[in-house]
Amino acid sequence: MKIFIASDHAGFALKQHLLIFLSQQGYEAEDAGPAALVEGDDYPDTIAPLVAYVQGNPGSFGIAIGGSGQGEAMVCNREKGIRAIVFYGGPLDIVKLGREHNDANVLSFGARFITEKDAERAVLTFVTTPFSNDERHIRRIQKLG
Numbered sequence: 001m002k003i004f005i006a007s008d009h010a011g012f013a014l015k016q017h018l019l020i021f022l023s024q025q026g027y028e029a030e031d032a033g034p035a036a037l038v039e040g041d042d043y044p045d046t047i048a049p050l051v052a053y054v055q056g057n058p059g060s061f062g063i064a065i066g067g068s069g070q071g072e073a074m075v076c077n078r079e080k081g082i083r084a085i086v087f088y089g090g091p092l093d094i095v096k097l098g099r100e101h102n103d104a105n106v107l108s109f110g111a112r113f114i115t116e117k118d119a120e121r122a123v124l125t126f127v128t129t130p131f132s133n134d135e136r137h138i139r140r141i142q143k144l145g
Contacts, residue, residue, distance in 0.1 A: 001027065001028065001059065001060065001061065001127065002028050002030060002057055002059075002060040002061070003022055003027055003028065003029045003030070003060065003061045003062070003063060003123075003127065004029075004030050004032040004050050004053040004054060004057075004060060004061070004062045004063070005018055005019055005022075005029060005030070005031060005032055005050070005062070005063040005065070006031075006032035006033050006034075006046055006047050006049060006050035006062070006063075006064055006065070007034070007046060007064070007065035007066065007111070008041050008042070008043040008046045008047070008065075008066045008067070008072070009037060009038060009039050009040060009041050010065075010066050010067035010111050010112060011064075011065025011066045011067070011072075011109065011111040012034070012037045012065075013111070014065050014109065014111040014114075014116065014119055015031070015063075015065050017116050017119075018063060018065075018119060018120070018123060019031055021116075021120050021123075022123065025124070027127065030053070032049050032050040032053050032062070033046055033049050033050075034046050043066045043071050043072050043075060044071075044075050047064050047066075047072050047075040047076065048075065050062045050063075050064055050076070050106070051075065051076055051079045051082055051106075054081075054082060054105055054106060055079065055080075055081055055082065060105070061105055061106065061107070061126065061127055062076070062082075062084075062105060062106035062107070063106070063107050063108075063109065063123065064076055064084065064106055064107070064108040064109070065108070065109045065111050066108070066109075066110065066111065067110060067111060067112045068088065068110040068112065068113070069086045069087070069088055069108040069109045069110035069111075069113075070086060070108075070110070072084075072108045073085070073086045073106070073108040076106045076108065080145065081105075082105060082106055083102050083103060083104045083105055083106065083141070083144070084104065084105075084106035084107070084108050085098035085102065085104045085106070085107060085108065086108045086109075086110065087107060087108070087109060087110075087114070087122045088109060088110035088112075088113035088114050089113055089114050089115075089118055092121060092122060092125045095107065095122050095125045095126050095129070096125055096129045098126075099125075099126060099129035099130065099131060100129060100130070100131060100132045100137075101132065101134075101137050102137070102141065103131040103137070103141055104126070107122065107123065107126045109122070
């Protein structure tokens with residue numbers, strides 16, 4: 001399973017941490033950019049490559065990281081076949097349900113609201129939770145377009 005990770009300036013440090021963490025866990029994690037910290041960069045520009053990578057690699061996952069994670073998820077959810085959920089702390093059940101019920105393929109973090117340990121737990125929950133394949137969830141996802 002391939003996991004692509006992208007961030008803006010606010011999420012750059014967490015992105016670097018998760019790339020190492022995922023590699024240590026045996027996952028193939030690829031940096032989808034940016035390659036260097038650029039203060040004041042614009043999340044639509046830094047997250048767009050992540051979307052293209054996930055679209056071009058069926059079965060892959062994406063992790064989008066910004067200050068709140070909200071704008072990053074909006075960039076992702078504009079594109080066909082991308083279903084991003086946001087997590088910035090709290091119960092991991094929301095991440096699990098996003099996978100089981102929505103077949104989410106991108107996890108978006110608000111780096112200003114989450115610890116590295118919480119991000120690690122959320123990523124592991126995300127990549128290890130399968131989609132339920134229940135007919136009702138498939139039907140609902142198909143209505144997204």
